[in-house]
Amino acid sequence: MDIQATKANLVAHRACVIVFLLPLFLALGCSNASNDANRRQLEQNQALIEQQQRDLAKLQVEQQQNLAPAPTPGKTGSCDRGVEATATKRGGDAYASGDMTKALGYYQDALTACPSSSKADMNLARVYETLDNRDAALRYYHAAASSKDSDGASAVAANAALSRLGAK
Secondary structure, eight states: HOOOOOOOHHHHHHHHHHHHHHHHHHHHHHHHHHHHHHHHHHHHHHHHHHHHHHHHHHHHHHHHHHHOOOOOOOOOOOOOOOHHHHHHHHHHHHHHHHHHHHHHHHHHHHHHTTTTHHHHHHHHHHHHHHHHHHHHHHHHHHHHHTTOOOOOOHHHHHHHHHTTTTOO
16 A cells, blocks of 8 residues: 555646646747747837938938038039048048948038039048938949049949949
8 A cells, every 4th residue: 555655646746836837938938939029029119219310310411411501422622621621520420430420521521612613522422322312423423424623432332332222
């Protein structure tokens, strides 16, 4: 009888362990599924935030354009190379950090300082292309390609961009 009692106790003990551990294992399985769902939602939210940041930068640029007229690409006039160089460097720093609004402002300053600068036209075209403003990008790429004040490299890069955009 002792052996049967021991077997019965063992079976009862195993049943209790299963009864108590089964919900725990099920909860852990649901927890993993819940974690996966949360991770997917987080990734979707992050992508949405990034898109909204791009849209906001684009709106800020458009608002800035409405406040101050952009310099006319390829326009001839006097040139202040010091202002152009400073504005171009600051614009490049802003562009590299992803701040297209500031980059656009600095590159517009560079073009205002040197209205016939193909380099300034190229920089503005790149910012506009980054902001998905194709019309403005093409306008500045065309100006850089046909500028009389071209440094050579800007004209080549502008023609390549125009070809890539199918506007050549």
